[in-house]
Structures are given as C-alpha cells and as structure tokens.
Amino acid sequence: MQIPVKRWYEAAEKRYSRKKYQKKEISKFTLRSYEKFLEELNQIFPEVRIELFKEDISKLLPALEGKYGSITGAPYFIAIIVEKEGDYCWEKAGYAGEAALLEATDLGLATCWTAGRYKEEKSKVDLELEPDERLAAVSPLGFSSENYLFSQNFISKLFPRHDRKSLDDLCEGGFDSDWPGWMKNALKIARIAPSRLNRQPWRFKVESDRIIVECKGTPTAYRRLECGIALLHLEIGAKDGGVNGKVEFGGEGIGSFKKEH
Numbered sequence: 001m002q003i004p005v006k007r008w009y010e011a012a013e014k015r016y017s018r019k020k021y022q023k024k025e026i027s028k029f030t031l032r033s034y035e036k037f038l039e040e041l042n043q044i045f046p047e048v049r050i051e052l053f054k055e056d057i058s059k060l061l062p063a064l065e066g067k068y069g070s071i072t073g074a075p076y077f078i079a080i081i082v083e084k085e086g087d088y089c090w091e092k093a094g095y096a097g098e099a100a101l102l103e104a105t106d107l108g109l110a111t112c113w114t115a116g117r118y119k120e121e122k123s124k125v126d127l128e129l130e131p132d133e134r135l136a137a138v139s140p141l142g143f144s145s146e147n148y149l150f151s152q153n154f155i156s157k158l159f160p161r162h163d164r165k166s167l168d169d170l171c172e173g174g175f176d177s178d179w180p181g182w183m184k185n186a187l188k189i190a191r192i193a194p195s196r197l198n199r200q201p202w203r204f205k206v207e208s209d210r211i212i213v214e215c216k217g218t219p220t221a222y223r224r225l226e227c228g229i230a231l232l233h234l235e236i237g238a239k240d241g242g243v244n245g246k247v248e249f250g251g252e253g254i255g256s257f258k259k260e261h
Contacts, residue, residue, distance in 0.1 A: 001044055001099075004106075005239045011105040012189050012233060018110035018144040021073035026142065030107055037103050038078075041096055047086025048096045048136075051079050055125050057140045063123035064116035064138075071112060074140030078104075079127055082136045088249040090221045093136040094228025095247065098193070101139055102232075110144035113137060113194050113229075115222055136225060164191055165200050172205045172214075179206060182241030186211060186257065189237035195226040202230040205253065209261070210245075211238075214253040227254040 026034075035052060042049050053060075057077040080097040082089040101111045115137035120129070127135060167175040167187055175187070187204060190211075195201060201223040205212040211234055213227050231247050234257040238245060245259040 001040055003099075003236060003239065005236055007106045008099075008102045008236050009189060009240045011102040012192065012236060015102065015105045015111070015194075017112040017194065018140075018146055019071045019112055020145045021071075021075070021110065021140060021142040022145045023073055023075060024143045026076060026109065030109070034104065034107060034109075038100065041099055041103075045086075045089075045092040045096055047083045047089040048092045049081050050096060050100050051081065051127070052141070053077050053079060053125060053127075057138065059124035060127075060138060061114075063119050063121075064114065065119070066116040071114065071140055073145060074142045076141040078139050078141055079135060080137045080139075081127070081129065081133050084132050084134050088224075088255070090136065090224040091228035091231065091249050091254055094225040094230075095232045096228075097137055097139075097225075098229040098232045104139075104141055108143075109141055111139045111141060113139055113196075115196070115225065136221075163198050167191055167204075170200065170202070170204055172203060176206070180241075182238050182243045182259070183211060185241035186234045186237035189240070190230045190233040193226070193230040193233040195229070196222065199226075202227045202254070210256045210258040212251075212253040212256040219254065224254060231255050231257065 038050050038052060054076055057071060057074045061071060078100055080093050082093045104111050118135040170191060183206060201216050203214045203216050205214060213231055215223050215227055235247050238257050243259045245257055247255055247257050249255040
C-alpha cells in the first residue's frame, strides 16, 4: 500500500479521540471510498483484517472489559481483528489500525481507539470471528458532537501536545538536535501517537539509518499494539521528511523504520 504521506501527516497532527457522536449518516460516497480503502489495507498483513460495521457501537461495548459507556451515538464502528498465532499480529494490528483511523480522519470522520478483552457472549453484534481469530480493538466512526474542535486545534498549534512525554524522555540517551531532519520529523509525529491514557509505552533508539521502537515495561499485547501505532507514525514522519524506507517488525525491539540508501 502506498502511504499518502502528506494527508496522513496532517491527519495525525489534528486527530483527537472523540467519544460523543451525532446520529448522522455517513454519505454513500464517503462510505464507498472508505470501504475501498479498507479492502486495500486488508491486503497488507494476512494476520490482520479490519471490518466496517454499520451498527451502533453501543451494541458491542458491553462485551469489552473496561468502562466505555462514555462513547455514545456512533452509528458505525470498525473492528480490528487478528490471528491469534500470527507473527507480530499485535504490532501489525496497531500499524494497520492507525492507518484506518488516519484515513477516516482525513475523510472528516471522528474516531477513538478502544481496546479490551472481548467477551463474545455479551456482544449484540456478530463479528463473525474465525476460531483462530481475536478482536484486538475497535473504533467508533462518525461525526463528533463535541463542538470544540476548532479551539482545540488552535491551542494545539500554540502548545503542541502538552499531555505527552518529551522526546528527551522518549529517546535513549535523550534527544539530539543534530540528528538529521527526517529523524527529527519522524520522532516529532511518533511522539503524539495515541495510546491508552497517553502512557506512551514506546522508547526510541536512534541509529545512523534507522529508528528502533522498544517497549517500556512488559510487552503485553496492548502495549505491542500501541508500539505498532508509533511505528506507522515514524514511517509517515520519516517519509514526510524526505527519505524512503520501510517498517520492519521484530529484530531488535518491537520493530524499526529503516532508511533506504
């Protein structure tokens, strides 16, 4: 899949999680465009599939462990599904899932990463999971009823993501202002990747031609998923910074973005 670097970079900068939605239908044109995108996205990793459901997400939320009652009104949702034994399935779920959310943001839709252990018997929506599959996460999809988007975006321009750890804290050995521009751009946008309670479980190790993502603490499934989200942000930022390269899963750390020579 060819990453639309400029569109997703802008989407990553402006996206915020939204929990309250209007009972407003998404246009047929937008839905068709998004469904076509998901079909292409689902060709990337055989271990991950992302499905769009034209159902109120409230029918599914009671089946997730955790308190998600504050998400209301969304007439659609996407489900991010993984093969239980798939190689790096959680990291890939984070990478592909974030791609789905950034594309939705670019289409003018609101989203919110929502993850928790799934109890199928409590769901009023049949996800049609295969025996070897597991629900990794979901996101509501629709139009936000929260009306402070403009002011929030304005404030974020003046005070970029004050709720995130600094790059000095996130980079092994601290942040170096002498790093190449593409690296600094990649780290800047990876810093604001979403994670549960903004815990940012990723740490960055910078080498001459690559940035490695390591997991702080025990690499649980959901921390690995969040590191996968950060890997996509790294790739977007690096390519926006003018280099080519690709994400590699595994090896040292959770994965890395490596520059092509």
